Each structure stands twice: as C-alpha cells, then as structure tokens.
Amino acid sequence: MEDLGIEDQCRVRHIALIELTALLDEYRLPTRVGRPSSKSKNKTKAESGVLGVSLSSLLERDHQRCPHAKIPLFLSEIINFLDTHGLNDEGILRIPGNTSRLKKLREELNTQFNEGTFSWEDRRSNDAATLLKQFLRELPVPLLTHEYLPIFAVAEVIKSRLKQIQAFNLLILLLPEIHQFALRALLIHLRHITEHEPQNKMGLNNVAMIIAPNLFCQLGKSSRNAENEVKLAAGTSHVVRLLIHYVDILFAVPKRLTRQLRSLWEFEAVKNKKAKNAKDVKKVLAQVKLEKTDGPSRENADAPSAVASASEKLTIRVFSPEFSKISMVLEINESSTVAFVLQRFRKKQGLPPATSPSPTTQSTDSDLQSAGCSSTVLSGSTDTLGYVSGGSAPVREPSVSSSPSSKSSVDFLRSTSASNLGLANKLETDPVYTTGNEALYEVGGNIGLRRLPANAVIVAVVKNNPKVSWEVRKCQQTPP
Numbered sequence: 001m002e003d004l005g006i007e008d009q010c011r012v013r014h015i016a017l018i019e020l021t022a023l024l025d026e027y028r029l030p031t032r033v034g035r036p037s038s039k040s041k042n043k044t045k046a047e048s049g050v051l052g053v054s055l056s057s058l059l060e061r062d063h064q065r066c067p068h069a070k071i072p073l074f075l076s077e078i079i080n081f082l083d084t085h086g087l088n089d090e091g092i093l094r095i096p097g098n099t100s101r102l103k104k105l106r107e108e109l110n111t112q113f114n115e116g117t118f119s120w121e122d123r124r125s126n127d128a129a130t131l132l133k134q135f136l137r138e139l140p141v142p143l144l145t146h147e148y149l150p151i152f153a154v155a156e157v158i159k160s161r162l163k164q165i166q167a168f169n170l171l172i173l174l175l176p177e178i179h180q181f182a183l184r185a186l187l188i189h190l191r192h193i194t195e196h197e198p199q200n201k202m203g204l205n206n207v208a209m210i211i212a213p214n215l216f217c218q219l220g221k222s223s224r225n226a227e228n229e230v231k232l233a234a235g236t237s238h239v240v241r242l243l244i245h246y247v248d249i250l251f252a253v254p255k256r257l258t259r260q261l262r263s264l265w266e267f268e269a270v271k272n273k274k275a276k277n278a279k280d281v282k283k284v285l286a287q288v289k290l291e292k293t294d295g296p297s298r299e300n301a302d303a304p305s306a307v308a309s310a311s312e313k314l315t316i317r318v319f320s321p322e323f324s325k326i327s328m329v330l331e332i333n334e335s336s337t338v339a340f341v342l343q344r345f346r347k348k349q350g351l352p353p354a355t356s357p358s359p360t361t362q363s364t365d366s367d368l369q370s371a372g373c374s375s376t377v378l379s380g381s382t383d384t385l386g387y388v389s390g391g392s393a394p395v396r397e398p399s400v401s402s403s404p405s406s407k408s409s410v411d412f413l414r415s416t417s418a419s420n421l422g423l424a425n426k427l428e429t430d431p432v433y434t435t436g437n438e439a440l441y442e443v444g445g446n447i448g449l450r451r452l453p454a455n456a457v458i459v460a461v462v463k464n465n466p467k468v469s470w471e472v473r474k475c476q477q478t479p480p
Contacts, residue, residue, distance in 0.1 A: 078135070
C-alpha cells in the first residue's frame with residue numbers, strides 16, 4: 001500500500017478486515033482478528049542489540065543512519081549477503097552453521113552492528129542462514145504478528161485455492177507496514193534460493209519446510225501433542241510454500257478493495273460524515289451497496305473536471321508544490337500515460353529527460369486501461385487473485401518437486417488454463433512508478449492520495465475519478 005496515502009492505507013485495512021471476516025465466516029473459521037495481543041502491548045521497553053529486538057525498534061534506530069529505510073538494516077544486509085554469497089551453496093538453509101562461530105557472530109552483531117563497525121567480510125553463508133532463522137524465531141513480535149499468525153495457519157484448510165490466496169492477501173494487507181516490507185523481502189529472498197535449486201538442491205518444498213517452524217514457532221508452544229505438532233508442521237509448511245510461490249501478487253491491493261475505497265470517499269462527500277473505524281466503514285459500504293441496487297447511479301453525475309477539452313484538445317492541470325508555486329497545463333491525448341505526463345513535466349521544468357520507461361508506454365491490457373491504473377503495494381503486482389468476475393476456476397497449486405525458477409506467479413497463472421486467463425491478464429509484476437526522480441499522484445475526488453504507475457492511462461484514471469487533481473512529487477518520498 002506504499003502507493004496510497006496514510007489515510008487511505010488505514011481505510012484499506014478496515015475494508016480488508018471486513019472482507020477477511022466474511023471470508024473466514026464462509027468457511028466457519030475463527031474470526032477474532034485485528035486486536036493487538038497482550039504480548040505485543042508489553043513489548044515497549046527499550047531494546048538493545050539486534051537479535052531478540054522488535055522490527056519496529058530496529059527500524060526506528062536504523063532511521064538515524066538511513067532515514068529512508070523500509071526494513072531493518074540487519075535484515076536487508078543479511079539477505080543481500082545470502083543473495084550474493086549463498087544462493088549456489090548446496091544445502092543453504094538446511095545445513096546449520098558452526099556453533100562456535102555463530103556464538104561469536106551473535107556477540108559481534110549485538111555489540112558492533114548498531115555502531116556501524118560490523119563487517120560481513122569472510123563470513124560463512126551457512127552461518128548467516130542459521131542466523132537469519134534465529135532472528136526470525138527470536139522476534140518479540142512475530143513477522144506475521146501475534147494477532148494474525150493463527151489465521152495464517154488456519155487459512156491452510158480452505159479448500160478453494162483461489163479463496164485461500166485471497167485470505168493470505170487480505171491478511172498481509174492487515175499487517176503493520178514494516179512487517180509487510182520485511183515479509184516481502186524475506187519471501188523474495190526465499191524464492192531466489194528456489195530458483196537456484198540445480199546448484200543448492202533447495203526446492204520450494206524444502207525451503208518451505210525449513211522456514212515454516214521459524215515463522216510459526218509461537219504456535220508450536222501451545223501444542224504439546226505430537227500428532228497436532230505434525231499436522232501443524234505440515235500445514236504451516238504448505239502456507240509458506242504458497243506465500244513464496246505467489247509473492248508477486250499477495251502484496252497487491254485488490255481492485256475490489258480499491259473500488260470500495262472510492263465508494264467510501266464518494267459517500268462521505270455526499271453525507272459530509274467520515275467513517276472513523278472498521279464498524280463505520282462496514283455500515284457505509286452496506287449503504288453504498290443498497291443505493292447502487294435501489295437507486296440511480298451517481299457514477300457519471302458530474303462531468304469530468306480533471307481533463308479539460310478545448311478545440312478537441314485534451315489538457316490537464318498539474319500541480320507541483322515541491323518544484324514550483326505555479327501549476328502547469330499539459331496537453332494530452334486519449335492514450336497518454338503517466339510516463340508521458342512526467343516526461344512533459346520534466347521538459348517544461350528544464351530537467352534532463354528520463355530514458356526509461358518510454359513516455360509513450362501504455363498498457364495493452366484493456367482491463368488496466370478501463371481501470372485507469374493498478375493498485376499495488378510494495379511495488380507488487382497490479383491485481384489480486386479472486387477479485388474479478390469469471391475467476392471461480394481453481395488455481396493449480398505449485399508443484400512440490402520443482403521450483404518456480406522459470407516462471408513468475410503471473411506466468412504460472414497464465415499457463416494454468418484458459419479459464420484463468422481473464423485473471424492472469426489483470427496481473428502485472430513490478431510496475432514502474434516514475435520516469436526519473438518524480439512520480440505523479442492522483443489527489444482528491446474519490447481517493448485521498450494515490451501514486452500512479454507509469455503505464456496508467458490518464459483518461460482512464462479520470463473515468464474512475466472525474467474530480468481528480470494531479471500532483472507531481474519527488475519519488476523518494478512516500479505518501480504523507
């Protein structure tokens with residue numbers, strides 16, 4: 001949800017909680033989610049060192065050295081080290097590190113890392129992999145959090161693969177931002193390991209079996225029955241396997257949630273009353289649904305004001321308070337994309353042209369054009385499983401005997417069956433938001449603040465949000 005403003009992120013979480021509760025109710029699964037546990041509330045004391053320290057404390061400390069860091073520097077550095085030195089090592093993650101070296105490594109980390117004097121030079125990859133697993137196990141607040149860890153585990157019993165992936169997607173959207181970033185970094189790293197299976201002998205199934213106990217160790221403490229522990233191990237391993245395989249699409253904000261977010265803004269503008277919590281949001285969305293069923297549509301009640309037409313020429317007014325106090329009028333056509341607007345903006349500002357992506361780049365996906373743009377999270381993919389019509393066909397699960405080295409999650413879905421093509425064509429990995437050092441934002445109307453991907457078609461964005469305003473901001477800044 002990095003492309004959304006803080007207020008919209010909060011609203012998306014409310015909507016995700018409503019959607020998740022309904023999905024769990026459908027399968028009669030536990031629905032008590034969204035409430036911090038007493039364990040997480042008690043972790044407020046000052047923490048030192050690296051291991052056994054919460055992600056939020058680590059990141060707060062790291063911001064003194066790296067203000068724009070999204071995940072703790074230790075996690076970033078150890079993943080980079082393993083990606084560079086460990087991907088081809090046979091048995092990486094499986095073969096433990098040397099006990100004496102690990103003890104010394106832990107001591108050095110806790111005393112030197114925060115001082116900036118710790119070095120990864122001459123470290124062993126198996127020691128680093130073992131340290132990563134220890135780091136995950138010792139987190140005071142688990143990576144999947146106390147609140148949602150049990151729900152990740154029980155979602156494994158959902159029979160429909162499509163619904164199962166939807167549940168994981170909604171759960172991830174409910175995680176705190178730092179946990180989202182850290183989880184995605186970890187899953188991408190694990191996928192990198194599986195992509196080198198011919199060299200390291202670590203396929204998707206092997207990686208999932210080894211990592212699952214480190215992510216779900218808090219659940220194991222409550223079950224001393226051997227049979228239950230075996231079932232828990234198998235179930236959580238399957239969960240991790242799916243998380244790794246579908247990492248490209250699990251962190252996206254579904255189009256369905258984006259539509260509900262827009263409906264919420266529109267309803268509040270008419271009623272002049274804001275929804276303050278998930279309960280209020282649920283009432284508003286129910287009322288919106290009722291009005292759309294019984295009353296006339298307000299979708300085209302007002303003529304689009306975001307695109308002005310003069311002598312058959314289309315123009316938009318772009319604001320850029322970080323660059324100039326004066327707004328800028330840019331001429332566009334029906335196929336102009338965000339990349340095109342940013343290139344024109346750079347030219348008028350006297351900035352050097354960006355080389356990639358092409359300013360004429362636009363999506364060939366008709367659904368993307370009609371939607372205006374994709375709603376993404378953490379530079380993830382553009383839409384999520386099961387939130388489109390015609391997507392009821394089962395999604396084939398990843399093979400346990402091979403890694404997804406040759407296919408991304410999107411490629412995999414495209415090759416599954418003809419019935420899934422409608423879904424797969426609405427997915428797109430790694431959208432680009434900028435053409436240089438700037439990004440274009442959709443502001444106001446039926447959204448709070450939203451960063452647009454470079455291939456979004458301007459006219460299509462206006463179709464979704466007729467009263468939108470346009471604002472260019474420096475891309476290194478996240479939405480306030």
